[in-house]
Amino acid sequence: NRLTRIINTARTSASVGDFAMPFIQGQLILFRNPAAWAKMTARHYEAFFDPRVQSRIINDNLEDFQWMARNGMPIGDPEFFAGAIRGRGLGLPKQLGQTRAGQVIRGFGRQTYGRFQSSYNVGLGMARLEMLKALRPTWKGTDAELAQYLRNLTGGLDSRALGVGPTQRNVESMFLAFSPRLLRSTVALVGDAMRPWTPQGREALRSLGSWVAGIHMTYILTGVALGKTWEEIQRGMNPLEGGKY
Numbered sequence: 668n669r670l671t672r673i674i675n676t677a678r679t680s681a682s683v684g685d686f687a688m689p690f691i692q693g694q695l696i697l698f699r700n701p702a703a704w705a706k707m708t709a710r711h712y713e714a715f716f717d718p719r720v721q722s723r724i725i726n727d728n729l730e731d732f733q734w735m736a737r738n739g740m741p742i743g744d745p746e747f748f749a750g751a752i753r754g755r756g757l758g759l760p761k762q763l764g765q766t767r768a769g770q771v772i773r774g775f776g777r778q779t780y781g782r783f784q785s786s787y788n789v790g791l792g793m794a795r796l797e798m799l800k801a802l803r804p805t806w807k808g809t810d811a812e813l814a815q816y817l818r819n820l821t822g823g824l825d826s827r828a829l830g831v832g833p834t835q836r837n838v839e840s841m842f843l844a845f846s847p848r849l850l851r852s853t854v855a856l857v858g859d860a861m862r863p864w865t866p867q868g869r870e871a872l873r874s875l876g877s878w879v880a881g882i883h884m885t886y887i888l889t890g891v892a893l894g895k896t897w898e899e900i901q902r903g904m905n906p907l908e909g910g911k912y
Contacts, residue, residue, distance in 0.1 A: 686712065688790045692822040692849060695856075696794055698881030699820075699874045703797035711790030718785035724792065731796055738814035740795055741823050743788025794821045808866025816867035819856040820874060822849035 689697070689708040697704040714720040725732050725742070732742060795817050806813050818824050859871035883904055890900040906912050 695874050695878050698877040706797050707790055707793040710793045714789035715782050715786040721789045738810055740814050742792045812867045816870050819852045822852045824852040824855055
């Protein structure tokens with residue numbers, strides 16, 4: 668419907684020019700597996716300048732991507748750039764679309780929206796690929812459990828697959844979060860961590876534990892570099908300090 672197209676277009680427009688994916692969707696991987704994070708980040712930025720990177724990565728790792736597809740793992744993130752897909756965004760008026768100006772606008776879109784979409788998809792695809800390669804050889808659970816953990820870790824939980832209707836998804840997009848998919852994935856990861864007796868629960872707990880430790884260590888090192896006193900740094904790490912935490 669029109670509301671969905673408006674929301675898709677607004678989200679897509681806000682995503683163009685945003686290179687923060689490694690520090691948002693990839694933040695947990697940074698502290699869980701720095702080597703995987705480095706490869707993801709390098710490919711993420713490379714794909715903006717050369718969108719063909721995605722097809723090369725898939726061709727070189729076809730069996731792994733087929734495994735992801737069989738287990739319900741998305742390669743990229745269709746949520747952020749849905750507004751750039753024909754019929755899912757507002758698009759150009761018919762009169763303008765048939766003119767020279769319309770052709771120029773579409774060409775501009777391919778060189779901006781298209782490149783950023785490729786960059787996002789490659790980054791997220793690499794994150795899931797590298798974590799899959801790192802975990803699968805020693806994974807103690809089922810393929811479905813591994814896929815669940817990787818989806819939640821990288822913001823790939825599909826609200827539609829959970830049975831959430833389009834109206835609720837639109838309301839969530841407007842009032843709850845810029846990316847309901849990422850929010851649901853994060854909540855699900857925390858929920859998994861509360862069940863450490865399961866394979867995905869153990870990995871979720873490790874991921875959250877390394878993230879908390881890494882964030883606080885980064886804060887300490889940043890404080891030292893800025894010349895903060897140890898008392899100031901301690902206040903910043905005390906949850907009882909409210910907004911100073």
